[in-house]
Amino acid sequence: MSIEKKGIAVSHGFCYGSIVLLNKARTIVEKRKIKKNEIFNEINRLQVAVEKSIDEVSDLKINSDYGLKSEHIDILDFNILILEDEILASEVIQKIKNDLINAEWALNDVLTNKSKNFANIKDIYMQERLADFYYIGERIVKNLRGANDHSFEIKNNSILVAHDLSPIDTLKYCQNEKVKGILTDLGGATSHTAIIARSLSIPAIMSLHNISHTLKPGQRAYVDGYKGIVTWKTNKEEKIQMESLREEYLLLEENLLEFSKLTGQTNDGALVSVKANIEITSELNSAIRYGAEGIGMYRTEFLFTSKDRFPTEDEQFEDYKKLLNTNHFDEATIRTLDIGGDKIKNLNIEESNPALGLRGIRYSLANIDIFERQLRAIFRVCAEEEKKIRILLPMISNIDEVIKANEIIDQTNKDFMVSDFYTIGVVIETPSAAILADEISNHVDFISIGTNDLLQYILAADRTNENLSNLMSYYQPSVIKIIKQIKDNVGNQKYISICGEMASDILSLPLFIGLGFNELSMNSHSIPIIKSAMNELSSSECKEIVNTCLDCKKAVEIEEILRKFINDKILKAKNLMKYEI
Amino acid sequence: MIEKCKIINKLGLHARASSKLVQVTNKFESEIFINCNGIRANAKSILGILSLAASCGTTIEVEAIGSDCKEAINSIKKVIEDKFGEKE
CATH class of the missing domain: 3.50.30.10 (Phosphohistidine domain)
Incomplete structure (x- = not known):
């Protein structure tokens, strides 16, 4: 009988292969007492293992086969310096001598203490480097045991x-x-x-x-x-x-690729652009493969947090340029930094509730230099590629923020004069912005509804809290009413899109079509199914369903109505709907 | 020899800046220490420097003892004033 174990599927696909154990769990360092006459030998073992570790990391640095970028080199340099550190070596040696214990345990002990000290330092850059301590420790321990990469x-x-x-x-x-x-x-x-x-x-x-x-x-x-x-x-x-099962998945992927070629439109000709949300630019390939009609939102947070410092203007420029020089897309949407006190601890801000803290546009307006640097990189791409970039501002809650951001954007553009190549939009994700959607839309070129946060703020419920999963439903009447209200307030004059997980929810699709949204932006893998389903729906039927749902008082009723509607109408993508994609 | 110096790069003595600093201090024979926030750290040790957690705006005291102490302090001041090669 087979054994199976369930975890979180974070990347789609199916494979059969043989297990390679990369590193054992960190806890299995053994403590062993040594005799006095073993001290010399133990210190020698440690030094040999550290030397070997330095060689390995240096080799990694030299070997460009891995396509390391400058930020990776920085991290490797940092690792080497820790390995060469006199304090670290002397403390471990001292520990071996004083406590008469094996090198593995002494090293583990010293590194654990050091990382505890650093854990108290409120600096995100430092926090991220904490993980390096473990990797360094593991590497030395591995070399102490004589095991090697082979x-x-x-x-x-x-x-x-x-x-x-x-x-x-x-x-x-x-x-x-x-x-x-x-x-x-x-x-x-x-x-x-x-x-x-x-x-x-x-x-x-x-x-x-x-x-x-x-x-x-x-x-x-x-x-x-x-x-x-x-x-x-x-x-x-x-x-x-x-x-x-493998055959089934191959068929699934074939179907997806077939569907990916469709145009995002209903069977009565209403166009709804289906675009991709991406987090790193190397996701562009899968966005193209699954038929994205554009990049509906490039989240820039990974770029900002993957290093031990913020990216320079040049680094951002090189990164953003990739969005447009694929020849697949004539425009792309870049969401400005949506990061807050929970992630940037060097601001010296202790926030008890980061979700309601200094984040998104609030952070950008409080750190204008960082905001300007991001804008400058964007404008340089506009100037060089002569293609359009849509700048999307997150976490707007009032008109003042929109006006201030617009002023900074105008001011920054003076160095580039590329106003023909960018447009400005805001993410409506706070209840305040939802209420003010009509006034806000007067100040911008387009509107995007960020459903993930909007749901969380409208329902006052944390989406990661398992106890609230019944409440956190896309089909809550309040959610559907607020989305309709935003759309009505914005009217038909401004381009309006949905970005967030709800955009890829097939049951919500009739609502978005019926309400007349121009664009849905989602993870790449969901694009083919949504396109296929869209091609089997008519906008007139969807309008009726919206009205039926608006009359319902309960989330379960709405969900039931939508489920029945989708089950009746969607034929081609039906057998794919059982997969969680 | 002791001199005061202000950390002016935006991110302070974080991992990358500390790496740069240690690469400089290790070129000198002198013993070099940094005093900051009541902590005295060996400036040739990355772990020592990281433990200072010196942020932007912090004034540190650089202390060098040895034959090349003057050159050492000048080089350290230069790399700090250059914001460790960071653009801003």
Whole structure:
């Protein structure tokens, strides 16, 4: 009988391969007492292991096969300096001598204490480097044990299994196409590693708890990145079942690619542009593959937080340029930094409630230099590519913010004179902005409704709180009424889109069509199904359904009506709807 | 030899800036320390410098003891004034 384990599917795909254990969970350092005459030997072991670790990291730096970028080099330099650090070495040696313990334990002890000290420093750059301590410790411990990289030499059809996988390791191991799947104990859909796995189209499952202890190297396993299930110890019959599952997924992908060629329009000719939300520019490939009609929202947070400092204007310029020089898109939407006190601790702001804190446009207006730098990079791309960039401002709550942001944008543009190549829009995601949507829209070129935050703020419910999952429904009458109200307030004069997870919800699709939205922007993988469903709906039927739903008093009733409607109308994409994509 | 110096780069002595600083201090024979926020750290140790958590606007005291202390302090001041090569 097979064994299976469910985690969080963070990157779609299906594969069968053999397990490569990348690193053991961090806790398994053994404590061993040593005798006095072993001290010298133990210190010698430590020094050899540290030397070897320095060599390995330096090799990594020199070996450009991994396509390392300057920010990666910075991180490697930092790692090398810690390895060479006199204080670290002397404290570990002191510990070996005083406590008469093995080098592994002494090192672990010193690093744990150091990281505790640094954990108290309220600086996000420092916090992010904390993880480096673990990776450094692990590397030395591995070398102390005499194990080396050959023990997990990566062969074809490998599945990487790790307690936690750093973004650097993900890039390093996964760029040679030998790695077919990724499984980790920790992590979730928004982790940097998940984003990289998606951009490389490698199926990945995270939050599998102790999978790195459960699976053995060389063992064969199936990774189902659609359902988030890893299966091993399959017998003959089960293997046949798994192979038919693979066929099913291949068919699914074929269908998706077929649907991706469709135009985003209803069967009575109403056009609704279907675009992609992306978090890193290497996701552009999958956006193109799945038929995105544009980039509806490029979130710039990854760019800003993936390094130990904010990106320079040049770095942003190089990154944003990629959006437009693919030749696939004539325009792209860049959302300005939507980051807050929860992520940037060097602001010296203690926020008890970051979701309601200094974030989005509030942060940009309080840090005009950072905002201007982002705008300058955008305008340089406009000037060079002569294509349009839509600038999307997040977390607007009143007119003052829109006017102030517009002033800064105008002022910054004076150095570039590219007003023909950009438009300005706002994300309506606060209840305040929803109420003021008509006035706000007078000051901008387009409007986008950010459903993730809007739902959270309208319902006063944290979307990650499992106890509130009944309340956090797209079909709450208040949610549908507010979306209708925003659309009515904005009117037909301004372009209006939906961005956020709700845009990819097939049951909500008739509402968006019926209300007359111009654009839906979603994760790339959802685009084909939404396009296919859209092509089977008519805008007149959708208008009727909107009215029916607006008369309902309960979320469950609305959901029921929409489900029946979709089940009746959608034929082509029906067999794909059971997959969580 | 002791001199005061103000951290003026936006992000303060974070990981990358500390790396740059240690790469400078390690070129000199002198013993070099940085005093800041009541902590005295060995300026040739990245862990020492990180433990200062010196943010933008902090005034630090650079102390060098040895034959090349003057050159050391000048070089350190220069890299701090250059904002560790950061653009702003």
